[in-house]
Amino acid sequence: MSDTLQPVQISRKPTPSRGSRTPLTADEARRAIRAAETALLDERRMLTAEELAELAYVPDGSVPSLASLAHEVRLAWCGPEVEVEGILSAKTGGCPEDCHFCSQSSKFDTVVKATPFLDTDEVLEAARETAALGASEFCIVLAVRGPDERTMQRLLELVPLINGETGLNVAVSAGILTPEQAKRLADGGVHRYNHNLETAKSYFPQVVTSHDWTEREQTCELVREHGMELCCGALLGMGESIDQRLELLGQLREVDPTEVPLNFLKPMAGTPFAHLPAVEPLEAIRWIALFRIALPTVILRYAGGREFTLGDLQAMGMTSGINALIIGNYLTYLGRSPQEDLKMLDDLRMPVGLLSKVI
């Protein structure tokens, strides 16, 4: 670790959102939102790519209306329940990949020091902590390109143990899979497998060079083929344009995940994206709403970066289309207290519950 590492300055400068269209007027926005409401709630059909693109360009003043539509869509398509999940980085740092946002890559000089796979007892303890918080899902996350045989064996040992002891559904995030590995994990009781697309195919080479977007897409397909639920998320705020966010939404529709964790970039010191500005809170709300409107059936989860990006607006995300959250801490940094999140859900009269995809 060098001693030249500079702390990241938390920037609140608005993210310049680059787009190819002119923003709608307030009247045009009202009409577009009304048309989307008819499509999604009365006709109960998905919006076309063109309809979605129009909504991405409503002016800031129309974002609360867009969010309100997204909330109605979520209630109508998914119900009022919120799914709560805990995550654990069971093998931290030292990853050979070069995802430019990630403090766990061995390619960058960051504060994260690599640590080996946690002991079974430590993982079980974290699962118990998660169950005690009222969660239904526990995700074991590993900083790897893909699992080696030793890792596979550890996972296959841990999954039934955790499920048996805590009753939690167990999810795994261990990178790129082979068909054989996907089958073994599915047979071993993995309920959901996380593998994020992160960003649009056209922007991916700006974010990762050590593997390509197609490899990610293939793993997503394998997960579904072998009968695990697919958790496939996005990370916004890496310099992608509005059109690339829309492109990503189209690509997410194609991989058809059960769950979409929505992350916002928290710039990490030492990574190539350390100096990118934070996504503005209202911009984050706009995109939470657009994700819900584009993907009405998915479990849309608040994931990393919400404390950093949304600050005091976190409750607003819950009425803009979010219906799941990660409770407690994240992989390498902390979350706000579980009590605050549970109180927020209680105040909003949103019951904690189990969700699976509505077909």
Add this chain to the structure above:
Amino acid sequence: MSNPTEAAHCDGCGKPSIECAGCRWEYDPPHYCAQCGVRMAVNVSPNGWKARCKTHGELTRLT
């Protein structure tokens, strides 16, 4: 935040306290030992964190 009156080093960046008054974001666990300024191995779990310095041992905290 590390307290410069007690800690010899900032636990966010490892610099001597005289050079950094504490730069750790409220949602970051400490990454450097406040006594010797060396980078620690940190494990975060849903309700806490554990940080180990080779010389000064382990620090755990429930969050």
